[in-house]
Amino acid sequence: MKIAIDAGHGPETPGKRSPNGMKEFEFNSETALFLREELPAADVFFVHHHAYDRPLAERVRHANRAKADLYVSIHANAFGTGWTSPHGIETYIHTSRPARAMAVANAVQQKLTAATSLYDRGVKTADFYVLRQTAMSAVLIEAGFMTNKVEASLLQTRAYRKTCAQAIAAALRQVCL
Numbered sequence: 001m002k003i004a005i006d007a008g009h010g011p012e013t014p015g016k017r018s019p020n021g022m023k024e025f026e027f028n029s030e031t032a033l034f035l036r037e038e039l040p041a042a043d044v045f046f047v048h049h050h051a052y053d054r055p056l057a058e059r060v061r062h063a064n065r066a067k068a069d070l071y072v073s074i075h076a077n078a079f080g081t082g083w084t085s086p087h088g089i090e091t092y093i094h095t096s097r098p099a100r101a102m103a104v105a106n107a108v109q110q111k112l113t114a115a116t117s118l119y120d121r122g123v124k125t126a127d128f129y130v131l132r133q134t135a136m137s138a139v140l141i142e143a144g145f146m147t148n149k150v151e152a153s154l155l156q157t158r159a160y161r162k163t164c165a166q167a168i169a170a171a172l173r174q175v176c177l
């Protein structure tokens with residue numbers, strides 16, 4: 001089992017930050033590190049880069065060439081300008097609704113919302129590049145809203161990032177490992 005982990009974006013991606021200045025990449029990348037710790041080392045590799053915003057095409061090519069079995073993209077959500085009310089966790093799969101990705105996404109949603117007690121926005125579909133162009137099952141996780149004041153404060157803590165990583169790992173173990 002090979003799992004490509006993608007901490008969406010990069011440290012200098014424009015926008016992509018909470019109203020109080022947390023970069024989305026800070027959440028994504030530390031959660032990715034914790035997730036790697038939770039899984040057998042031989043099974044996981046990163047397709048993002050810590051120093052720059054690696055283009056999506058390169059991330060996907062890396063995963064495809066490595067013949068990953070699963071692609072997990074980790075994000076924090078945003079809505080509108082400044083602090084806004086939308087909140088909760090959602091997981092995306094491609095609009096073609098691949099069955100295995102759906103099973104992974106369902107497990108991720110269940111474990112993440114149980115572990116965090118955040119609102120369950122459900123599994124959704126989207127024609128995102130990393131979901132469309134990956135040759136393997138792919139899920140994209142939005143683990144809370146940076147633009148929601150309560151959730152932004154969680155997203156900024158190591159404890160919440162670790163909780164998310166443990167929940168995602170538990171879901172992967174349940175469905176795939």
Ligand SMILES: [Zn+2]
Pocket residue numbers: 008009016024075076
């Ligand atoms: Zn993102």
